[in-house]
Every structure is written in C-alpha cells, then in structure tokens.
Ligand SMILES: Nc1ncnc2c1ncn2[C@@H]1O[C@H](COP(=O)(O)OP(=O)(O)OP(=O)(O)O)[C@@H](O)[C@H]1O
C-alpha cells in the first residue's frame with residue numbers, strides 16, 4: 309500500500325537567491341564601492357612605481373650589508389638598547405600602577421562611584437585613541453627631548469591599554485564572593501582588595517605582560533621623534549645615509565623584540 | 581565568648597572560663613532575638629511575596645524555613661535582617677527595631693553580629709582557606725588587615741585558625757579554595773561566618789549544592805557549632821529531612837503566609853507534604 313502522506317506533493321516555498329535590496333542599501337553599496345576604488349586609485353602603488361622601486365631596494369640592501377660591526381658603535385647601540393628597555397619598563401610599571409585605580413573607577417558595579425565610571429572610561433579611551441607617536445611629540449615639546457618624554461609616552465599608552473582591560477577584568481570577576489563580603493559590611497575598597505583583585509589576578513598579569521611587549525615595540529620607534537631610545541640612533545644613521553649602521557641597529561631591534569616576546573610568553577604560561 | 585572556647589566545646593574538653601568574659605554580658609533578656617509584626621514584602625508593583633507575617637525567634641533557637649521555589653524564603657531572611665527593605669510592618673532584630681529599611685548605623689550594628697552562609701560557598705576561589713576566613717573580619721575597624729592572611733593581625737590569624745579548626749580544616753588552611761571539595765569549601769564558609777563571633781547565623785540553603793553525605797556532614801557541624809556557642813541559627817532548606825533533623829523548629833511559607841510553625845519534634849515528614857502540594 310502506498311502511504312499517501314509520503315506521496316503527497318508538498319508545496320515548498322520558493323526562496324529568493326538574493327535577499328531584497330532596498331534603495332538605501334543599494335546607494336550604500338555604491339558609495340562604499342566608490343570609496344574603495346578612489347582610495348586604491350589615489351594612493352596605491354602603480355605597477356610602474358613598484359617596478360622602479362625594486363632595483364632601488366636592491367641597491368639599499370647592497371649598501372646595508374654587511375652591517376656595521378665597529379665595537380665602539382656597537383657599544384653605543386647597546387646602551388641605547390638598554391635605555392629603550394628602561395623606557396619600556398619604567399613606562400609600563402608606572403602605567404600599570406596608574407591603570408589599577410583608573411580601571412577600578414571605570415569598572416561598572418565595582419567602582420565606588422557609579423556615576424563617574426563613564427568619565428573614567430572616556431578618559432581611558434582618549435589615552436588609547438591618540439597614537440603613541442603623537443603623545444611622544446606632545447611630551448617632547450612639554451618635557452623636552454630625551455628618554456623622559458619616551459617614558460611618559462609609554463605610560464600614557466599603557467594606561468589606555470591596561471586601564472581598559474583591567475576595568476573589564478574587574479567587571480568580570482566572580483560576583484558571589486563580592487556579594488558575600490558586601491553583606492557583612494565590607495567597604496568597596498576592601499571588596500576590591502579582598503575579592504576582586506585576587507580573582508582577576510591572572511588576567512591582570514596577562515594584560516601587564518602584553519603591555520610590556522607592546523611598550524618594547526613602541527619604545528623602539530619613539531626615538532624617531534626625539535623621545536629617546538634606540539630609535540634616535542636609527543633615525544640619525546638613516547639621515548646620514550649610514551645604511552650599514554642602520555642595518556646593525558635593525559638587527560638589534562629585531563633581536564630584542566624577539567627575546568621580549570619569548571620571555572613574556574614563558575611568563576604568561578606560568579600563570580595559574 | 582572567644583573562639584578558643586568554641587574550640588574547646590567542640591573537642592569536648594571542659595569549659596574552663598565561665599561566660600562572664602563576654603564583652604556584652606547577657607542581661608536576662610526575655611525579648612526575642614528576631615521579632616516581626618505584620619511583615620509584608622512586595623517587589624515593586626508585583627503581588628506581595630508574603631503579607632502580615634508574625635514571627636518570633638528566641639535566642640539560641642535553630643529554625644528551618646521551608647517552602648517551595650519562589651515561596652519567599654530568601655526574601656524573608658533578607659527582610660528579617662534589614663538586607664532588603666520590607667513594605668509593611670515592623671522588624672526587631674538584635675535589639676534594633678525598624679520599619680522599611682534600617683538606618684545606616686542600625687544596619688551596620690545588625691550586620692556586625694550576623695554570620696552569613698549562602699547556597700554557594702561564595703568564597704574567593706583563588707585565595708587560600710585561611711585568607712577567606714580572615715575575610716570574615718572585613719567590615720570591622722581597621723579592616724584592611726582582613727584583605728589577606730599575610731597582613732592580618734596575629735589575633736585575627738589566630739581566630740581564623742581556630743575557626744578552621746572547629747570545622748576540622750586546619751590541614752587545608754594554606755590550600756586554595758579551588759582545590760577543595762564542595763563540602764570542604766562550605767565548611768570554610770561556615771568558618772568565615774563563625775570568625776565574626778556572631779549572635780545570629782543566617783544561612784540560605786547552606787547544603788543545597790552538596791551531595792547528601794556532605795550535606796549531612798555540613799549541617800551537623802553547623803548546628804553543633806551554633807548550639808555549643810549559643811548562636812541562633814536560621815536556615816532555609818528544600819530538604820525535609822534536614823529541616824526535621826537539624827532544626828528545633830520548622831516554619832513553612834506557603835502562598836504568602838505562614839503555613840506551619842511547630843517544634844520539629846512534633847512533626848513528621850507526612851506533616852510537611854502539605855507545604856508543597858497545590
Ligand atoms: N529582586 C527581585 N525583584 C523582583 N522580584 C523578586 C526579586 N527577588 C525575588 N523575587 C520574587 O519574589 C518571590 C520570592 O522569591 P525568593 O527568592 O524569596 O523565593 P525562595 O523561596 O527563596 O525560592 P527558592 O527556593 O527558589 O530559593 C519570587 O516570586 C521571585 O520571583
């Protein structure tokens with residue numbers, strides 16, 4: 309016997325292959341397309357420019373090798389690298405120390421004042437959205453050329469980064485112990501120190517290590533605008549067409565960033 | 581009474597000092613520890629969770645509060661100690677009387693004499709058992725020293741260790757809470773409540789997250805500690821056996837009023853069936 313339900317033809321709806329496009333959507337697509345095409349047209353390298361550039365790159369490489377090995381120069385580079393690391397470490401530590409209270413004040417449900425959390429969030433965003441080279445320019449003008457301007461730049465940059473992630477880590481901390489301590493009358497600050505920070509600790513350490521890594525990378529270029537560190541040496545060797553020296557410096561930078569990433573990676577893995 | 585005394589009580593040794601060492605000498609006090617008249621609670625414009633409850637609980641009593649999910653047990657506990665404002669009636673607890681919500685100073689005094697235990701242990705899981713017990717001191721004067729065991733005063737550390745001893749967890753003092761079993765963690769939570777030397781224990785489903793065996797173990801210790809130290813204990817439970825076995829008195833909430841309020845000796849499991857039916 310034929311099962312009638314199996315044989316019945318069901319009218320299935322015919323679906324459009326493409327969803328309906330409204331006039332507004334269509335206009336938007338055109339505008340976005342125009343922006344992309346005009347951008348590529350205006351600032352992308354033309355094949356001709358690329359073709360001309362390749363031999364020049366070759367000649368630059370030629371002039372860079374072999375990298376400079378003069379011991380006196382390498383000694384200077386070494387001390388500049390030490391200064392770079394000092395800028396990164398001092399800036400990160402100061403930034404982290406300031407990020408802790410700012411992150412706390414910006415954390416919803418944990419900050420002592422509910423009304424001002426958004427103000428601190430806005431401040432942190434401001435620190436983060438202004439690029440580090442611009443902070444460096446500002447500090448070079450305000451506190452003068454040299455490493456201090458670099459340290460301040462890294463500090464502000466770290467607050468922009470750590471302030472945000474510290475605040476989020478605190479907001480994500482386990483709520484139950486906080487409520488238990490609140491019930492017995494603990495202050496907001498005691499709850500922060502007794503319950504929130506211990507719970508958020510792995511995340512805080514993780515963020516700090518990322519900030520340090522980031523600081524090493526950006527402290528390298530700060531010298532380009534006169535804010536101390538190895539970047540200053542790099543800029544002057546480029547300015548004086550001493551490409552062999554530049555090559556040595558770039559290799560040194562490459563090494564230090566690599567070592568830093570390896571170290572922070574190891575540290576990060578040891579957190580429980 | 582000091583925690584040292586509590587410990588001696590528990591280990592069965594003779595009580596040496598009479599209770600006159602208490603900083604608050606007990607006057608013969610016939611007024612109940614908790615007393616509510618015509619207590620009503622309503623969340624916003626919703627129907628009242630309960631209304632016109634009259635409850636008196638005397639010092640040293642162990643009271644089980646039972647009722648089905650949503651009956652209002654947790655709400656009633658919070659209203660009785662002023663953690664939640666009530667909508668009508670009056671509450672007296674630990675010699676503080678208030679309508680609606682207690683004044684800030686009253687609330688502080690009430691809290692300082694209460695030890696809380698919740699359904700989940702509510703401990704800081706990445707901190708050690710000892711640090712968590714020291715947390716019980718927060719909300720006291722100089723309480724920043726209660727953030728961590730390493731900075732706690734010697735006296736506080738000593739009290740914390742004694743509290744851990746009274747739940748038989750001294751050997752776990754330096755272990756992180758996330759390394760403990762659920763039952764052990766709940767015992768740490770009891771130690772954290774005990775270290776406050778409270779007059780009243782408030783426990784919302786203290787055994788609900790535990791397996792039956794650990795549940796009995798925790799309830800047994802908890803009730804023993806309360807009895808030996810003359811701490812009034814009020815706990816909620818879904819476990820009828822816990823209510824009958826560990827409480828002196830059972831109060832059942834149903835449909836917003838008190839369905840039953842009797843000495844547990846006079847009750848059988850059969851009597852409690854009606855609490856959950858219909
Ligand atoms: N913060 C709140 N806002 C509004 N309504 C609430 C709130 N807390 C509880 N309620 C309501 O009050 C009633 C009683 O809740 P309560 O938590 O006191 O019950 P319970 O007896 O403790 O239940 P359970 O056994 O599930 O713990 C429920 O109907 C609940 O929906």
Ligand SMILES: [Mg+2]
Nearest residue numbers: 653654655784
């Ligand atoms: Mg409840």
